[in-house]
Amino acid sequence: MTTKPMTTGSSAPVAAGQVLDRRSLNRALLARQLLLDRHELPALDAIEHLVGMQAQAPTPPYIGLWSRLAAFEFDELATLLTERAAVRMVLMRGTLHLVSARDALALRPLTQVIMDRYVRTGNGRDLSGLDVPAVEAAARELFKEPRTDKEMRALLAERFPDGDPELLNWAARTVIPLAQIPPRGLWGKGGLASHITLEAWLGRSLDTETSLDRLVLRYLAAFGPATVQDAQHWSGLTGLGEVVERLAPELVTFADENGRVLYDLPDAPRPDPGTPAPIRLIPDFDNLTLSHADRARIISEEHRKRLFTVNGIIRAAVLVDGFVHGTWKHEKKRGVATVRIELFEPVSEADRTAVVEEAERLLAAAYPEAKSYEVEFI
Template sequence: MTAEQGTAGPVLGRRALNRALLARQLLLRRHDLPVIDAVEHLAGMQSQAPNPPYLGLWSRLTDFDFGELGALMTERRVVRTVLMRGTVHLVSARDALAWRALTQPLLDRAAQSTLPAGLDVAAVAATARPLLEDGPLSDRELRERLAEHWPDVAPDTLVRAVRCGLHLVQVTPRGVWGSSAMARHTTVEKWLGRAPEPGAAEEMLLRYLAAFGPATVRDAQHWWGVTRLGEVMERLAPKLVTFTDENGRTLYDLPDAPRPDPGVPAPVRLVPEFDNLTLSHADRARIISEEHRRRVFTANGIIRATVLVDGFVHGMWKAEAKRKVATLRVEPFAPVPAAVREEIEAEATRLLADAYPDATAREVVFSP
């Protein structure tokens, strides 16, 4: 019997899985945690854009200080780097050093499928390493340097080869709240001053379950971006408990992880763009319906910011500041009761005050 088939366990319905996910993701209540501990607890935060992790932590932590995360980035205790699913994640330095080797197979497959067959990725990476370690480079600067060595290869192709072959990090001030600095990269070894320390797949899978469980093997593979995790799950099985979802699939979990009663109230929460909350399961029904997923996930790869009502995605939001006026626009997917609207408005008002303290005016606008 494979780990995907597993053994039957108690059935967990959609609301039970929802409340478990919210508890793991620190969204049933705000928590008084150091920022770096929260980032590690969440198994990293997806960060294609620099600002969403700040907003995600604001929704999860008590009295979140935007400057604390910025300081952690400047001090090189957290970094933005390509990891799970081949996407940029904000992770602790420790996780960055441990997890890249575990996600490298995904990048190797990407190199094989998207790069010219005759291109020597290792040679391109070896040429790029001293260039990047001599000083962080933007993509344009790296393209220009590499074109001198491979004039007949498209420059963008060379940069993709470097990203697959080298463990790069985006350096500060890029990623610091309020900074508009251009993205520049160097190697993780240069930025952190030490070599990678590859972790164990079992430990990474346990971290996933702690942050996103109960989950199937396919869920874990979807979050990680790699295959063959059934073998890892089988090795962990004696340490885990099993459940069954409403479709008969086996769910694995840590014995002592929180699994709240499905009737536990869930407060309104504003979840930012690209948040792993909606991205880390093959079956996302525990947090968003398929109808709403099609509105939140755009064709060009943008994952819009969402409003949680009673624990589930019930709308989208967007905040911006122009000419000292900070505005947060809310687009509910269906009418909400007056009390819920007031709760959304109160949460949005607090977010505007904390995220845009220099604004002279703030407003929350609801779409019809």
């Protein structure tokens, strides 16, 4: 089954007042997140359909694509990054995302207001006395070449001897659109993060014709049906109510079980709530669990507290019947690749077997050179 980005049509009927329960929203989300079936899509097409993948750590996007695509090989994403067809950079919510080069240029102008707000308010830092425009101008020149944080702190300290090098570097990295370049982000590779201006890395200018309308429509295609608050939670932007109001003639509306208005594309998939959902292993920080103000469609509040840690880590999730039912970790030591699984509640023997089989498939894909594979329940 091949998934393409959804389109809209203004002539579609409005389903105002129709209530979509939790399972209905769950199956709609899974379908749009390419998790009801593994899809025959190139990785770059999937990344664009998903409007990027959160990439706070280097490896989760590889697993996220493997869980969604039928023929994904880890080298495919590594090639996209090294050939500059895909980029790791700060976008939605002010967090690091993996996006196509085209989306990097289109989305950063829309999300720049988030970064500007961080610098304007300090985001918990004391920026009093800091000449941000001067720092930005100097840093833009320096970032025309790849720089590590250590290098930038030293270079900015030379130019602004009275400033705090850490604060100078933070302000520069926040306000300037930067790409985090390979080998950072390549499966199995380490090393310090190094940044360069996005335009220098891609050899192209930012897209000045991009629009918030298009962004909201793409969000609905990948995460809908959704409320205005959901779209704002995913993007980190405010004021999207005006955008949705402008788009209203192109959308259909529903209600959730709490009476909140949900907006959607007329021709987007909304599977029957009884549609079977396969076992899936979702990586750390996956947008599946991060992109709605109300996450009940994918995880209960009780389980959310076990998935979201107090220090901002979002653990990898086990999906059983479409909902988060546990966490998992993977590692390779001394030639043995292992997945360790912690289920929040007991599952059927069939589901437990399916979890093991999915974990074994992941290990074979991620660590083909391993001597052996193990799956453990803790």
